[in-house]
Amino acid sequence: MQSIQKHEAPDSSVPSLDIDPFSDDFLTNPYPHHERMREAGELVWLESYGIWASARHNAVRAGLNDWENFISSAGVGLANFRTEKPFRPPSLILEADPPQHTRSRTVLARILSPRAMQQVRETFQQQAEILIDKLVDQGDIDAVKDLSEVFPLKVFPDAVGLTESNRENLLLYGNMVFNAFGPRNHIFLEAVERYEPVREWIMNRCRREELRPGGFGDQIYQAADAGEISYEEAPMLVRSFLSAGVDTTVNGIGNALFSLASHPEQYAKLVARPDLARPAFEEGLRFESAVQTFFRTVHRSVEFCGLPMRENDKVLFFLGAANRDPRQWKDPDVFDIERKPVGHMAFGSGIHGCVGQAVARLEGELILSALARRVKKIEFTGEPARRLNNTLRAFDSLPMRLIPH
Amino acid sequence: MATIKYIDPAGKETVLSVSAGTSVMQAAVNHGLSGIVGECGGSAMCATCHVYVDEHDLAKFDPPGAPEREMLECTTAPLRDNSRLGCQLAVREGDMITVRLPESQQ
Secondary structure (H helix, E strand, O other), rough: OOOOOOOOHHHHHHEEOOOOOOOOHHHHOOOOHHHHHHHOOOOOOOOOOOOOEEHHHHHHHHHHHHHOEEEOOOOOOOOOOOOOOOOOOOOOOOOOOOOOOHHHHHHHHOOOOHHHHHHHHHHHHHHHHHHHHHHHHOOOOEEHHHOOHHHHHHHHHHOOOOOOOOOOOOHHHHHHHHHHHOOOOOOHHHHHHHHHHHHHHHHOOOOOOHHHOHHHHHHHHHHHHOOOOOHHHHHEEEEEEEEOOHHHHHHHHHHHHHHHHHHHHHHHHHOOOOOHHHHHHHHHHHHHEEOEEEEEEEEEOOEEEOEEOOOOOOOEEEEHHHHHOOOOOOOOOOOOOOOOOOOOOOOHHHHHHHOOOOHHHHHHHHHHHHHHHHHHEEEEOOOEEEEEEEEEEEEEEEEEEEEEO | EEEEEOOOOOEEEEEEEEOOOOOOOHHHHHHOOOOOOOOOOOOOOOOOOOOEEOHHHHOOOOOOHHHHHHHHHOOOOOOOOEEEEEEEEEEOOEEEEEEEOOOOOO
8 A cells, every 4th residue: 555645633623534535446436435424524634635524415515605714716626726826727706706706607697597598498409309319229329428428518519609620629628627626646647638739729719709699608708898897807707618518517417327227217207207307317416416526725714513624724525425415315325316306515505506507407407308208218238437537426438228119 | 483484376375484594495395395496405596496575574584686686587487576586585583474486486
């Protein structure tokens, strides 16, 4: 066993664990580790990185809603921007506090509002049906490469207003960004290596002349025209669409398909009632949360969950563990598409709660309902293969057979 | 404790006794009341916990902030002067509140 530097807890009363939440072992199957952290306390210390961790639902929710004590402007990854240089220019919404955050969020929330979703719904639905029809003809598919990557890469960049070519670059970008919230481990370094060649392509996509007039991206520039944000901020906010809008929904959909294929009786319920598509996607997010974790930084020394946290400490909130906390959920390890898991943490909570959640729900609902209407059964034809990511719960491939009605 | 009375479009009343600090959305969801969805869990992101607050009770809450006003534009049922998002309405100790539920939330 490799010896690692051990960081002592600040106080002997603090439950201290030797868990490394970014090891291959943890990321492959986090659930036993989640349970160990939840049972150790509301707030625990992880010696591997010298960070706090919170895995219970009540503590995760309380921490994420306390944006004044647990700030985002010092980074929502392991790095502390107060003492370390950020890996990339910080996001104006994710890695920001009010008032900057409020300004960015107001613009993005309007562009991605439920009302805006009503306007794109029909187009998204047509695309879902076209894709499922094609996959039914194909029969044997990889539900990642042929479905969960394809659908979000079609509808979301279309709505943002990107051209068709080279969109798969967005997957490399998202993969890198979400890995960068962890340590500089082998998973991160490999992701950076794959991303480097497309860096310039990504940044160029954020320019106004590259974006279809009227699309989500162009609407950000319209907000700059109206003086709500500056012209320097506009491309940075388009960048947020590109980093946060694809790999998240790709895995939300992939994880839902994995859960449904692993629970044929739940898929049968969905087939009998395709109107369960939306709650089924929601339960998929609870059961296998696409975004597993986010960090915050302690603004000033504070007591939280009865423990003393020091200024500049980092704290890791486990969304995926909160979503399986038996204190919050009855039978948390049971996947039940009729559960209606209101209050799950998969989109975060509070002022930084996912601003694109209406888009994510729309995509998830439409693809699952299109699938249920055409396909009687989904069966694995091979072993699911994981793609390890420091933040995301992701698959590399999900070999499946679609058996039509 | 506080008391919230929900009246659905058919006139059916449900009275819940909840602890101070609970939101009108959360109380309804915890109780399994079908007229409130609360999809986003209380982040003022989905407009599916739309309620009409009784005129006498409106002043008991702080006026809606910018995110709520923005989201109220997105409700499926008609917007009225007493429209609020239930997730933004936390009750205080001793409150007795009456809200009416809209015809639809999604």
